[in-house]
Each structure stands twice: as C-alpha cells, then as structure tokens.
Amino acid sequence: MLTGSMVALVTPFTPQGNVDYAILADLVEFHIQQGTDAIVSVGTTGESTTLSHDEHVDVVRATVEIAAGRIKVVAGNGSNATAEAVQLTERMSGLGIDGFLNVTPYYNKPSAAGLLAHYRAVTEASDLPQLLYNVPGRTCCDLQPELVAKLAELPRIVGIKEATGDISRVQRIQELCGRDFIQLSGDDPTACEFLLAGGHGVISVTANLVPKQMKQLVDAATRGDRAGAEAADAPMRVLHDVLFIEANPIPVKWAMARLGWLGEVFRLPLTSPELESQKVIEQALQATGLLQAEAD
Template identity: 50%
Template structure:
C-alpha cells in the first residue's frame, strides 16, 4: 500500500470555503477506479496549513468513510509543535488509517537532534506506521540522511517522502538504512528518476488529475520497464512542471475543476485565485498530456 502512485489529495471546498463532501466522494471514486495505490489526506496539497485541527480531523475521517475500505488512507499528521503532532497522530489510532505522513517541524528550524527527538517522541506515542516527510523548500529545515538513518531504527518509522528534488539523496539514504526502509519521491518531475535509482514510488500532485497515467508509470518502473515508464512520463512532464508555476495547490485545484473532478477551485487566504497566464500554460500542458475532461 505504500508503493507505486500515491496521491497527495486536494481538499475540495464549496464556494464559501467549506469542505465539499460531494466533490471529495467523486475524487476518491476516481482514484479507486484508476487504481491509485493510496491516498494521502490533508497533506500539503490538502491545505493542512489553512484547516483548523477540527477540520483536519474531519476531512481525514470523511475520506476514510467515503473510501469505504476500497483504498488505503494515509493521514497527514505533521505539526511544528511536537505535542500537537502527537495529539493529531493519536487521534487516528484504531480509526482505520493505514499510516501517517509527518512533515518536519516548519518555521522552528530545529537542529538535527531536535528533528530526531521530535519524530522519536511521535513514534513512542503510536503504533501507526510513520512516513517521514522532508520538504525544505516549505519548512525551512532539512532532514539529513544521517538523521533519517537514526530514525529508521525506530519500530514504526517505515520510510521517507523525500521532496528535495535532489536525486543524490537516494543513494546517501540507501547506504545508511535497511533494505525494507521505503524511499518515496515527493517531487513529480524527478519521480521516475528517483524510482530508477531505487525508490519505491511517489506521493504525487499530478496524480490528482492523471491517476491512470501516474499509476501506469509507477507500475512500469516497479517492474523495471523504464522504457515504457519514460514513454508515459514524457507526456506528463510539462504538467509536472506547470503545476508548480504558482504555489501548490493553486494550479492543481484549477485543473481539477476544469476537467470536472471538483465543483469549485476555492482556496483559503493567503492562497489567491490563479493567474490567467498560469491557466494558459496549464491548458497547454494538459493538451500535451492528452488528458480528457470527465
């Protein structure tokens, strides 16, 4: 369940900014039909930064309910306060959640020892599998390979979503961890290269609107058929890149609405509506990828 194409699911909202159950159900059904390996609920792409903790829990539990055990659900449970991350993680114990994705504490800029103690404390308070999440461009801190190796020794820390885009990280981490420690890309544009170097999958933004294509690309890569995987990925590359012209999830929400997966592309401040110039580039990318509207 933690390999292949895993979608970093958007959180659909109505025109008033409230969670849209109808669109969320449609999104989940789309991923079930297209055999996405798992859903990450309320990660960065799911706008965890602008949801209250009550809303955060509600969206994860609603995603669980609507998935009806048809696809594994991974909950985003990171926070920049260790006690808050522990509280959020414990809330999902025995809920049916398959695991947690826990981002490094943002803004605080902790030392490597601080990062180790943070994740160790979370690990000690739960039986749920934990996937570390390293995305320095957003958090202001970098979880280094040596610290990942220390954390990999803890009982329920099973892998890392590595979103630096630095492919040299893969070998550095692989040299320091056991073979069963999962390496998952957090960067769509380099995900295939990441997998060819030994990664097991990607937690993908692109998969929100190209679920079938991302699943096929990952499936080929896991089988070692990188010629077929690159053929699929070539069509998606403009899309991988265009989705980050503006901060995620502004572009992906606009595209999800355009192809009919959600009713509204509502965002919460400080996220603002997409620029016309970005829409033009996204339309070119989606045409090149040959994705169909629903």
C-alpha cells in the first residue's frame, strides 16, 4: 500500500551542477533511520523539470539501489506530453520501484477527455500502481472529484495526491471512489486535518527536515488520535509555512544546505532564495531546534 508518511525527496547537486549521488545515499539512509514509509523520487521537490530524462531515470535507479528494499520508492513519471510520460514510465517500470506519482499535464490545460486519454495511455505502459497528482497551483489543471472517480476506474490508478488544501475533497472523493482509494495530502499546512478527515498519508516537503515528527503526525492522525496528531503537528507548523515562502523546492533545499546536509545548488531557472526569505527560513530552523542561534 502506498500510504503513510512519504517524503518528497530533494535531488542534491554537486558544486558543478551534477547529481550528487553520495549525498543522495545519505538522505535515503536518513529517512530509513527516521522511519519514513516511502520516498517519492524526482517529483516537483526533486526538480524533475530540470533533470534530463536520463538523469531522471538514473536518480530513481540509484534511490532504489540504495534503499535495497528497506523503504518503498515511488517515482515521478508525469509530463505535459503524454508520449514523454509513457516513455518515462516504460523506462522506470523495471527498476524495482513500488509505484508511480503521475502529475496532471501542466501548462497545456487539457480537457476532461484529454486527461482520461492521457492517464489511460500512461497506465497502460506499466503494470505498477499509479497515484494521480493534483496540484492546480502549478499545473493550471484541477482534477475535480467527479473526474477522479472516472480515472479511478482505470485498473492501475490506486489513489491521489491532493495538493489543493481543500479538506472537503477528502469526503467527496471517498464517497465517489470508496474508502480503499488512497488519498494522500500534498499540502503540509493542511495535512493534519486532511488525515483526520480520512486521508491515508502524506507526500511531504517538510518531511525532508523532520521525518520522525511527520511520521508521528501521520500515525496519530490515521488512527483518529486528534490530540496526538495536533501535538505532533504544532512544532512543524512554522516549517510548513516558510518552506513555501518561495517556489518549492527553493526554501527546503536552502534550509538543508544551511544545516550542512547538502550543497546550495539549484538548476536554473531556480536560484537561491532572496535574502529576506533566507532570514525567515533561518528563524524557523532556530524555532524548531534544528539550528542553534548564533551568539551576538
């Protein structure tokens, strides 16, 4: 089951701008030790749009090899071109991953018929389970619950990552698709309520920094323990907010670089955050105890 606390893992780069596989190995080991249930490799947070197709496949392959069956690995396979999504899906199907995360085609604003045809083609390219990914703030395309229900009829569509922050969708999708249809939050600020409303897990940016705490939140919320879930979520709320102060993954990668976990290297057109954003992120790291304040 593709459920639980899942991290939308960043892709680290060397100072020369190549994928840093040594640090990638460290990050995978970190999440295994911290109890994360699954790694989502080369999604939005993994800068999928700036990696070549060969790099995309190689990062997923390396993640699977490092994980060695100790943690589930889900690969991003979406594209705004159906043929590209099909090709990526075919290339990654034999790598040993546990499933795919398939973002809606972005920029070209497909119709409902186009979305159905797109997902039918991509799911036919592999026998592995696939999660829909609805993030209209980035794609200009909103998968309404009624369309999700139609897509759920495709044999390998098993769930959805919902990043709208609309908690009412949890119940509506459950009504249309049934309780077994996996619903994952893709919006950290509303993840706690999403889970308490019946969600099955998260694909989290915040989990890059505090995976153990995110796992605690998910476990408490999915067993219906509101007090426990809110207690786990409260210290993370400052991170939920600042990690989206600029376009993801800029803030989270900068935060990880500030902690010394990886280099502060992005692929253009992404760049380091503005100085004011850096100050806000640093204050959040200090408030959560991840970074010690420097003496004056």
